[in-house]
Every structure is written in C-alpha cells, then in structure tokens.
Amino acid sequence: MVGAQFSPGRGDTAPMPRVPAEAAAPRRTGGPLLKGLALLAVAVVAGLVWWLVRHDSGGTPPVAQAPAREFQFVMTDGPVAATDCAANAYADVKKWFGQHPCQRLSRALYTTSAGSSRALVSVAVVAMPSPEEAQQLKKLVDTDGTGNVNDLVRDGTAKIQGAPKLADGDYLSRATGSSVTIVLSAFFDGRTDDATLRRISREALDLAPGA
DSSP states (O other): OOSOOOOGGGTOOOOOOOOOHHHHSOOOOSHHHHHHHHHHHHHHHHHHHHHHHHHHHTTSOOOOOOOOOSSOOEEEEEEEEESOSGGGBOHHHHHHHHHSOOSEEEEEEEEEEETTEEEEEEEEEEEOSSHHHHHHHHHHHTSTTSOOBOOTTTTTSOOOTTOOOGGGSEEEEEEETTEEEEEEEEETTOOOOHHHHHHHHHHHTTTOTTO
16 A cells, blocks of 8 residues: 555544645745835935925024014114214213223214103213223223213213203113123103113113114
C-alpha cells in the first residue's frame, strides 16, 4: 500500500489537505513603491497645509499695536531750535550750561484737552555731548529752585492769550542717551488736577519736537 489508510472505526480524523505554500502566503508585490507613494502623499498634504497657514496670515508675523493715547496734542508754536542753551535758560541751569555747552535745543508748545479744560504743554529737548552730561543736567533740573530751560511763553517767543504760567504747573523730565526731554504743563482755566496733568506730561515726553 502506498500512503496511510483512513480507518473510520478507530476514531481517527481525516487528515487536512495540504495547502500549497503559494496559496497560504499571498505574494507581496510593489512594497517599496507603495511606501514611496505614501510618503509622497504625506509630503504633499503637509506642504498644502503650510501654504494655507501662510496664505491666511499673509506670510508675516503679527505686529504689536502701539497703545492708544489718552490725549491729542496740537502744536501751537515751534519748534524753535538753538545751539546756545545758556542763552535760553535761567538761574543755576543757565550757569551750568555756561560750563557744559549743549549741542542742540529744540522747544515747542502744544495744547490738549482734558474734559472741558484745555492745557498748555511745553516740550524742550536738550542734546548734550554725552550721556553722562545728560544725566547731570537731568539731576540739576529735577532739583527745586535750580531754574530750567525757558519755555516759549516765558521768553516771549510765543504770544498766547490767557497762557498759564507753566513753571507753576506739572514738571517731568526724561534722559535718553545723550538727550534730556523737559515737559511743563498747566491748565488755561487754573484748574487744579495734578493727576491729569501728570498723565498729560507723561504722554508729552514722547513728542520730542524737532527730533
């Protein structure tokens, strides 16, 4: 006899037919090609998403917006430029300029409104030869009773009816590099509101006439 015999009476089961190896494991075709196509599709989708993001944002980063001003300033006189600061100052500040000549002085007058009141604002920018001298000047003008740079009303350059005496109002200064900005502000109607005048002066520091 050739091969084993199947005998149902002995409790044996029929042997499972052998499946050809070619039928048991499906043939894999085009493996590297499919992987390449998949990677290409991913790259195309990623590029499309990136293009859409740049297209929607204009391709440029957002620009920070400058804070809105509380007050609107209108220049009413100036700017008046000079190179002789001693001739445009008084008291100890005048003497100091005699020993420490400035390079340039620019002065202007502005008006602004706060509610129903108008304020007059003087802005003077003094350019010194060095940051050290700018700091010395700031320290001097910040000290009470030492004088200051003349505003355009004080020296008679500007003729403004009902102009307040700016030296009696709010004073503020700032040194930036070799320059010192000096601000004086006061209400036309004699209104007393130190907090509002201080906010006006702070914004006026950025006006820098003739800069």
